[in-house]
Amino acid sequence: MGLxxxxxxxxxxxxxxxxxxxxxxxxxxxxVPSDPVLANLSQxxxxxxxxxxxxxAKWGLDKPLYAQYAIYLGAxxxxxxxxxxxxxxxxxxxLAQYFPATVELAVFAIILAVVFGMAFGILSAIKxxxxxxxxxxxxxxxxxxxxxxxxxxxxxxxxxVMLGIAPGPGRLGARFPAPxxxxxxxxxxxxxxxxxxxxxxxxxxxxxxxxxxxAFTMGLITRTTRxxxxxxxxxxxxxxxxxxxxxxxxxxxxxxxxxxxxxxxTVIGLGFGNLLGGMVLVETIFAWPGIGRYAYxxxxxxxxxxxxxxxxxxxxxxxLINLFVDILYxxxxxxxxxE
Amino acid sequence: xxxxxxxxxxxxxxxxxxxxxxxxxxxxxxLVVALDPDYQTFDPALAYEAYAMMVLHPVYDTLMQFxxxxxxxxxxxxxxxxxxxxxxxxxxxxRKGVQFASGxxxxxxDVKWSVERAINLKGNGAFLAExxxxxxxxxxxxxxxxxxxxxxxxxxxxxxxxxxxxxSRTATANHATSAADAPTADKAKLWFDGHSAGxxxxxxxxxxxxxxxILARNPHYWGKAPYYDTxxxxxxxxxxxxxxxxxxxDIDVAFNLGAEQVKQVQGKPGITVAKAQSMTITFLLMNxxxxxxxxxxxxxxxxxxxxxxxxxxxxxxxGEGAVTPMAPFQVGFFGALPPKDPKAAQNLAKAKELMKxxxxxxxxxxxxxxxxxxxxxxxxxxxxxxxxxxxxxxxIETEIKTSDIMVALNPYRKGKQALSLxxxxxxxxxxxxQLAFLPGNSVGLRANWxxxxxxxxxxxxxxxxxxxxxxxxxADLKAIQEAMDADSAFATLLQHARHYAYRSELKGAxxxxxxxxxxxxxxx
Numbered sequence: 001m002g003l004x005x006x007x008x009x010x011x012x013x014x015x016x017x018x019x020x021x022x023x024x025x026x027x028x029x030x031x032v033p034s035d036p037v038l039a040n041l042s043q044x045x046x047x048x049x050x051x052x053x054x055x056x057a058k059w060g061l062d063k064p065l066y067a068q069y070a071i072y073l074g075a076x077x078x079x080x081x082x083x084x085x086x087x088x089x090x091x092x093x094x095l096a097q098y099f100p101a102t103v104e105l106a107v108f109a110i111i112l113a114v115v116f117g118m119a120f121g122i123l124s125a126i127k128x129x130x131x132x133x134x135x136x137x138x139x140x141x142x143x144x145x146x147x148x149x150x151x152x153x154x155x156x157x158x159x160x161v162m163l164g165i166a167p168g169p170g171r172l173g174a175r176f177p178a179p180x181x182x183x184x185x186x187x188x189x190x191x192x193x194x195x196x197x198x199x200x201x202x203x204x205x206x207x208x209x210x211x212x213x214x215a216f217t218m219g220l221i222t223r224t225t226r227x228x229x230x231x232x233x234x235x236x237x238x239x240x241x242x243x244x245x246x247x248x249x250x251x252x253x254x255x256x257x258x259x260x261x262x263x264x265x266t267v268i269g270l271g272f273g274n275l276l277g278g279m280v281l282v283e284t285i286f287a288w289p290g291i292g293r294y295a296y297x298x299x300x301x302x303x304x305x306x307x308x309x310x311x312x313x314x315x316x317x318x319x320l321i322n323l324f325v326d327i328l329y330x331x332x333x334x335x336x337x338x339e
Numbered sequence: 340x341x342x343x344x345x346x347x348x349x350x351x352x353x354x355x356x357x358x359x360x361x362x363x364x365x366x367x368x369x370l371v372v373a374l375d376p377d378y379q380t381f382d383p384a385l386a387y388e389a390y391a392m393m394v395l396h397p398v399y400d401t402l403m404q405f406x407x408x409x410x411x412x413x414x415x416x417x418x419x420x421x422x423x424x425x426x427x428x429x430x431x432x433x434r435k436g437v438q439f440a441s442g443x444x445x446x447x448x449d450v451k452w453s454v455e456r457a458i459n460l461k462g463n464g465a466f467l468a469e470x471x472x473x474x475x476x477x478x479x480x481x482x483x484x485x486x487x488x489x490x491x492x493x494x495x496x497x498x499x500x501x502x503x504x505x506x507s508r509t510a511t512a513n514h515a516t517s518a519a520d521a522p523t524a525d526k527a528k529l530w531f532d533g534h535s536a537g538x539x540x541x542x543x544x545x546x547x548x549x550x551x552x553i554l555a556r557n558p559h560y561w562g563k564a565p566y567y568d569t570x571x572x573x574x575x576x577x578x579x580x581x582x583x584x585x586x587x588x589d590i591d592v593a594f595n596l597g598a599e600q601v602k603q604v605q606g607k608p609g610i611t612v613a614k615a616q617s618m619t620i621t622f623l624l625m626n627x628x629x630x631x632x633x634x635x636x637x638x639x640x641x642x643x644x645x646x647x648x649x650x651x652x653x654x655x656x657x658g659e660g661a662v663t664p665m666a667p668f669q670v671g672f673f674g675a676l677p678p679k680d681p682k683a684a685q686n687l688a689k690a691k692e693l694m695k696x697x698x699x700x701x702x703x704x705x706x707x708x709x710x711x712x713x714x715x716x717x718x719x720x721x722x723x724x725x726x727x728x729x730x731x732x733x734x735i736e737t738e739i740k741t742s743d744i745m746v747a748l749n750p751y752r753k754g755k756q757a758l759s760l761x762x763x764x765x766x767x768x769x770x771x772x773q774l775a776f777l778p779g780n781s782v783g784l785r786a787n788w789x790x791x792x793x794x795x796x797x798x799x800x801x802x803x804x805x806x807x808x809x810x811x812x813x814a815d816l817k818a819i820q821e822a823m824d825a826d827s828a829f830a831t832l833l834q835h836a837r838h839y840a841y842r843s844e845l846k847g848a849x850x851x852x853x854x855x856x857x858x859x860x861x862x863x
Binding site for chain 2: 032033034035038041042044045046047048051054058086087088089094097098153156157160161164168169170171173174175177178180284285286287289293294300301302
């Protein structure tokens with residue numbers, strides 16, 4: 001019951017958060033010293049008073065700001081995110097198109113980050129103060145600090161151009177048509193359609209950008225796992241387990257790791273939320289049509305509905321991920337109560 | 340049995356995964372072009388972006404079109420035309436037997452419908468139809484345009500996608516309308532984005548925004564069938580990524596290479612580097628209003644600035660192939676004069692004399708505004724720094740103020756910039772476009788250059804705009820360019836080159852500034 005109430009409170013909080021995010025983003029995007037008319041009309045039409053007036057009337061830009069926001073909020077209450085000024089499609093349609101690309105890449109990246117990050121973190125903790133530990137710690141700092149756009153170009157140059165063992169930019173090979181499925185996740189849609197070559201190609205295309213995007217989070221997970229595990233391994237109950245004659249592998253996996261996971265899960269949650277917000281530079285280099293590029297273009301064009309729509313989506317992501325992480329705390333630590 | 344080492348197994352799996360990608364069969368003949376597109380829609384009446392025509396030209400016919408370069412205007416779906424003696428009535432006879440991709444016959448009624456829809460929808464390209472008083476279809480094979488005033492560029496304007504001939508029956512069935520209430524009643528835009536209703540050699544098979552457009556062969560096409568069955572236009576923003584994909588053979592054309600990428604691939608076997616003249620120009624705006632421009636508003640100072648600039652250096656920054664036009668009339672347009680000799684165009688001694696004559700021998704300070712934009716691969720702030728150094732030679736100290744283009748456009752439009760760096764791409768491939776730079780016209784007024792300040796030039800511009808006799812028009816344009824070279828609120832700095840590369844076995848991948856590439860003419 002406590003957990004159910006906890007979840008319901010979070011969901012309720014989500015409603016207020018959406019309003020708050022939409023208001024803040026609306027105010028900020030309207031205070032920039034620019035004019036959405038200039039952003040979206042041609043230079044010639046900017047000089048045409050009638051065209052400008054018609055454009056403003058069409059997008060409600062001739063109304064006072066509070067009226068514009070009220071209209072937007074009214075539509076939002078009905079689940080309508082409005083029409084993108086730039087693409088002239090429903091923002092919900094745009095998000096439904098670009099977000100799956102980001103989800104697919106983010107999931108792949110976080111899986112890589114978690115698997116390798118935790119593995120390296122555990123190894124580093126076990127081999128504390130050895131050459132292995134120093135190597136892993138150095139690599140994790142590098143992963144967390146190297147600029148992602150540089151890393152993206154380097155991995156493409158090395159693995160795609162020079163070695164020829166990885167595919168190039170894009171979600172699919174240049175000569176593959178995009179699968180048109182229900183989820184927008186190319187791997188899943190291709191598998192559901194029984195198109196295994198396309199599924200394999202889509203999966204192969206996830207590797208390099210997934211590695212690049214996962215590098216930062218991987219570095220953080222490695223270091224957090226290491227430090228958290230070292231702290232647990234120094235505790236009395238671990239000494240007791242060892243004194244009882246348990247093999248070291250079992251000491252770590254059965255007793256230490258579970259207790260060390262809570263801070264790691266926090267880092268994973270934050271990292272995943274960050275990935276779901278899109279990374280415009282990496283998306284640009286890998287020609288990945290994700291939410292990062294969409295958000296960047298929306299900002300450049302002062303596309304208010306799209307800007308607010310993306311912001312709300314990212315806010316919802318973070319709330320849901322944090323909710324999941326909080327629930328996971330309860331699973332990992334039975335002492336946690338949801339009150 | 341010995342267990343396989345997990346690391347080995349994982350490595351093998353990864354290698355299989357990576358190597359396994361790309362094994363599925365591609366369509367029989369597919370052309371793959373990587374580009375950084377700006378198109379937002381493929382509704383011909385609404386599309387206005389530079390790359391939209393690349394997709395729309397092979398899908399929709401127009402009455403007039405370019406066969407190769409933009410100086411070769413030919414008939415498209417029209418086979419002949421006549422102009423009334425007063426220059427106001429244009430009559431076109433349509434080719435016989437032309438069908439749309441749907442199988443419906445293309446008639447004059449479709450032309451009329453398409454033009455009226457474009458006018459009523461009031462998209463960004465609707466201004467091209469401003470001079471059309473009426474369009475009539477007296478019989479299925481004849482279209483008559485009546486203009487409200489003479490327009491020397493009317494035939495060229497008809498090449499634009501705004502005048503694309505749409506299958507009105509198919510479009511209407513998908514909620515398009517040409518009626519006056521089209522802005523609210525027409526609901527076909529989304530349909531047009533993923534489908535087409537044209538008569539060109541290709542149809543739009545699919546469009547995934549930011550990913551790709553796929554064009555497929557139109558089985559009912561009236562003309563010579565294109566070589567490729569399908570064309571895939573892949574959205575790849577990064578020129579470095581485009582180059583890598585071309586080198587690996589994943590694509591056939593990399594369309595957005597900068598000068599640096601071109602150097603890397605120049606001379607490599609199997610790849611042809613193309614350098615073409617883009618119609619994009621970069622220019623310096625010098626405000627003529629002393630309240631805004633201060634010392635910059637002085638005509639002698641403006642002449643001095645033009646003479647102080649190192650055009651050779653600027654062309655180096657822009658990349659090989661860039662030229663400096665005489666005036667803001669691009670080389671390649673009808674009536675354009677040859678470009679300047681960049682070395683001869685700089686004369687520091689004369690510039691200093693003019694500064695002295697203007698009373699600014701010791702120079703002055705001014706703000707220099709520039710947007711953080713990249714034009715044809717060239718960074719505008721970098722060019723601004725070059726100009727800043729050049730102007731120091733004549734004691735003009737500039738404070739460069741950079742801003743995002745969305746911020747910079749406001750003061751630019753309102754004529755509030757003393758000295759600024761801008762670029763211009765023509766709306767349609769005709770010198771009439773460039774008359775906007777003349778005193779009293781839209782761009783001229785952004786420098787507060789009024790018709791009253793240069794009445795002769797202003798009148799010459801009005802004359803050239805409606806002069807339909809080619810010889811007389813060429814003479815007018817020549818006079819305009821010479822006048823602007825001598826005295827103008829603008830310094831035309833560069834006409835950019837366009838760099839792209841393609842696999843050497845391709846033929847017909849020539850540049851056309853309207854269509855970028857004529858996709859239907861590319862073959863092996």
